[in-house]
Amino acid sequence: MRIQEEMSIYDKLNILTDAAKYDVACTSSGVSRKNDGTGIGNCKLSGICHSFSADGRCISLLKILFTNECIYECKYCINRRSNDVVRASFTPDEICTLMIEFYRRNYIEGLFLSSGVLKSPDYTMELIYATLYKLRTKYNFQGYIHVKAIPGASQELIQRVGFLTDRMSVNLELPTAESLKLLAPHKTRKNILTPMRLVQNCMAENKQEIIAYRNSPRFVPAGQSTQMIIGATPETDYQIMQVTESLYQKFELKRVFYSAFVHVNEDSNLPARTDEGPPLLREHRLYQADWLLRYYHFQADELLSEADPNFNVLFDPKCNWALKHLEEFPVEVNRADYKKLLRVPGIGYKSAGRIVRARRLGTLDFEDLKKIGVVLKRALYFITCSGKMMYPTKLQEDYIARNLLNVGEKLPQDVVNMGYRQLSLFDDVRFDADKVVRAI
Amino acid sequence: MKTVYVCTDSVTGIFSAVYDAWKAQKTEEECGISLGESIEQQLFCDYVEVEETEKKAVTVENMIRKNMGLLAYHDIYQAALAADEEKGDAILGTMLAAKRLKDSKKIMEHLSHPKVEKVFELSRRVGNESHFHVEFIRFRELESGILYAPITPRCHVLTCIAPHFADRFPLENWMIHDKTHRAFAVHEARKKWVLVQEAYDEAYKEEYEEQFKMMSEKEREYEALFKSFCKTIAIKERENPVCQRGHLPLWYRPNMVEFS
Numbered sequence: 001m002r003i004q005e006e007m008s009i010y011d012k013l014n015i016l017t018d019a020a021k022y023d024v025a026c027t028s029s030g031v032s033r034k035n036d037g038t039g040i041g042n043c044k045l046s047g048i049c050h051s052f053s054a055d056g057r058c059i060s061l062l063k064i065l066f067t068n069e070c071i072y073e074c075k076y077c078i079n080r081r082s083n084d085v086v087r088a089s090f091t092p093d094e095i096c097t098l099m100i101e102f103y104r105r106n107y108i109e110g111l112f113l114s115s116g117v118l119k120s121p122d123y124t125m126e127l128i129y130a131t132l133y134k135l136r137t138k139y140n141f142q143g144y145i146h147v148k149a150i151p152g153a154s155q156e157l158i159q160r161v162g163f164l165t166d167r168m169s170v171n172l173e174l175p176t177a178e179s180l181k182l183l184a185p186h187k188t189r190k191n192i193l194t195p196m197r198l199v200q201n202c203m204a205e206n207k208q209e210i211i212a213y214r215n216s217p218r219f220v221p222a223g224q225s226t227q228m229i230i231g232a233t234p235e236t237d238y239q240i241m242q243v244t245e246s247l248y249q250k251f252e253l254k255r256v257f258y259s260a261f262v263h264v265n266e267d268s269n270l271p272a273r274t275d276e277g278p279p280l281l282r283e284h285r286l287y288q289a290d291w292l293l294r295y296y297h298f299q300a301d302e303l304l305s306e307a308d309p310n311f312n313v314l315f316d317p318k319c320n321w322a323l324k325h326l327e328e329f330p331v332e333v334n335r336a337d338y339k340k341l342l343r344v345p346g347i348g349y350k351s352a353g354r355i356v357r358a359r360r361l362g363t364l365d366f367e368d369l370k371k372i373g374v375v376l377k378r379a380l381y382f383i384t385c386s387g388k389m390m391y392p393t394k395l396q397e398d399y400i401a402r403n404l405l406n407v408g409e410k411l412p413q414d415v416v417n418m419g420y421r422q423l424s425l426f427d428d429v430r431f432d433a434d435k436v437v438r439a440i
Numbered sequence: 441m442k443t444v445y446v447c448t449d450s451v452t453g454i455f456s457a458v459y460d461a462w463k464a465q466k467t468e469e470e471c472g473i474s475l476g477e478s479i480e481q482q483l484f485c486d487y488v489e490v491e492e493t494e495k496k497a498v499t500v501e502n503m504i505r506k507n508m509g510l511l512a513y514h515d516i517y518q519a520a521l522a523a524d525e526e527k528g529d530a531i532l533g534t535m536l537a538a539k540r541l542k543d544s545k546k547i548m549e550h551l552s553h554p555k556v557e558k559v560f561e562l563s564r565r566v567g568n569e570s571h572f573h574v575e576f577i578r579f580r581e582l583e584s585g586i587l588y589a590p591i592t593p594r595c596h597v598l599t600c601i602a603p604h605f606a607d608r609f610p611l612e613n614w615m616i617h618d619k620t621h622r623a624f625a626v627h628e629a630r631k632k633w634v635l636v637q638e639a640y641d642e643a644y645k646e647e648y649e650e651q652f653k654m655m656s657e658k659e660r661e662y663e664a665l666f667k668s669f670c671k672t673i674a675i676k677e678r679e680n681p682v683c684q685r686g687h688l689p690l691w692y693r694p695n696m697v698e699f700s
Contacts, residue, residue: 361549
């Protein structure tokens with residue numbers, strides 16, 4: 001047996017950050033709380049990002065594991081018990097000092113505390129509780145805390161932690177029960193959904209209490225979220241969206257996060273390693289669809305179907321929907337109701353709100369829409385202002401698709417440089433895009 | 441003939457100019473506001489220097505709050521902080537437009553009006569920059585235990601961001617140094633924050649600012665910890681500097697520890 005020397009806080013932070021980086025949720029939104037004047041910290045409803053890492057993801061919270069020691073054997077996880085990695089654990093005090101010192105320098109917005117399962121779920125949850133309790137009472141920290149509930153921990157512990165944290169999340173890990181059984185043999189669907197339901201019920205109860213007693217402590221005020229891994233198992237986008245929708249409807253989750261599968265372990269049950277890297281575009285499309293569910297009054301069934309179970313590679317889900325439902329267009333901006341406006345590609349929920357308010361005081365034309373924030377290069381095929389379209393365009397699927405591809409966010413280099421080239425009969429710079437459209 | 445009111449680039453200045461223009465009961469075409477340093481004189485204009493007083497500014501502020509509502513005041517105030525030469529004109533134009541409206545409180549919804557649109561845009565710009573600063577300000581602990589943060593903003597964002605930190609750190613002594621506009625927001629523990637102009641002589645500037653470089657013992661350690669945290673949290677397989685720049689423009693990075 002090797003006896004380990006006491007590790008420095010620098011090494012510990014490195015190891016436990018590295019182990020936590022695959023957790024997705026780093027939001028600090030959903031709760032608004034002022035400082036009562038006796039401690040440190042407050043919360044903003046919109047949440048605040050404090051930095052962005054090299055992968056473009058936000059750094060909002062001090063995202064760490066309490067420990068990366070784990071008794072479970074989840075195939076996709078770098079910290080599974082059979083892996084030979086350096087193990088480390090924080091103490092509650094270490095986390096508190098680190099947290100407060102980072103926070104007062106405005107490095108971070110709060111704490112995101114997850115953990116490997118040390119000894120037993122209850123033992124780990126107890127340690128997490130001890131950390132939060134210290135942070136909230138001894139240091140009087142009033143900022144944001146996000147905690148992972150360990151599946152299998154006792155009800156009572158989860159309830160106690162719930163009163164100290166702002167957001168709680170239980171990871172769904174994989175979209176279906178079969179996949180979970182295959183890749184995370186120690187976790188069961190029931191084990192994950194039970195705490196989720198518990199938190200939901202406690203939140204509902206707590207709402208009643210707050211109505212009766214305004215100052216009663218608040219239980220998970222920023223709601224709960226979950227995350228699942230995309231691309232490690234063969235589920236289709238349609239299945240994933242169905243799961244997401246039911247989580248929003250039946251468990252009243254605030255957010256569902258998707259995490260593109262990153263190969264960290266070799267295992268026969270995992271998909272073969274390729275050179276393509278994580279399925280980032282797929283993850284992106286899922287997030288776009290997720291937004292459509294939450295802010296744009298879309299149903300999962302409208303976006304995908306059994307027959308067409310995956311998202312389009314070239315178009316975002318909303319554009320794709322619009323192209324398939326041209327009978328709903330064009331929409332008259334000066335008259336259409338809010339929900340109709342929301343369905344137009346290029347009009348977001350903010351611009352839709354502004355349009356509804358601005359048109360009460362005068363008719364809008366395309367110039368106004370541009371200033372309001374509408375992305376006209378996408379919207380122009382689907383809208384009219386006072387009965388007129390911006391340019392004479394055809395309302396045909398392949399015509400619009402072709403044009404949308406041409407003005408896509410990034411123009412191909414040869415289109416940009418077109419002006420300086422000798423023209424010839426046979427090279428059509430848009431040929432590639434055409435081919436792609438015909439192929440779909 | 442058009443009358444142009446000339447004032448300094450400050451909220452008090454612009455509001456005083458609005459006061460004078462309002463009092464003269466001019467229409468939109470007959471008056472304008474231009475900021476002191478940026479005058480490009482035009483033909484057929486009468487240039488009038490505005491006498492700037494706190495009283496005029498407060499009167500205008502109350503008038504906006506009462507007649508146009510708090511939300512519109514918020515937008516106008518933020519627009520007055522923007523780094524833009526036409527902001528005075530835009531604010532005056534918006535107010536004159538509001539006067540003609542049946543319900544002046546709805547003025548900021550009237551986005552098809554060019555002056556209102558301008559105020560909306562300026563306010564959004566200042567709001568965005570303030571938000572970026574709330575996110576990206578980095579305090580460092582000086583030898584005395586005071587938290588000090590230098591910033592180099594385009595707009596006058598100090599008054600927008602100081603309340604946030606006053607609420608967040610009520611028990612800390614902190615100050616934010618706006619190097620562009622040579623001003624400080626200073627907060628003493630358990631007290632209200634104050635806005636202070638840089639008052640020291642140019643000659644002593646360096647000597648004076650030397651004391652902002654004397655950091656506490658622990659400071660270096662936490663800086664190193666955070667730097668390594670930022671580096672470790674990134675997933676190598678997902679590296680995407682373009683996305684990072686989109687969220688965190690290079691402009692803000694010189695003042696941030698993790699990029700130094």
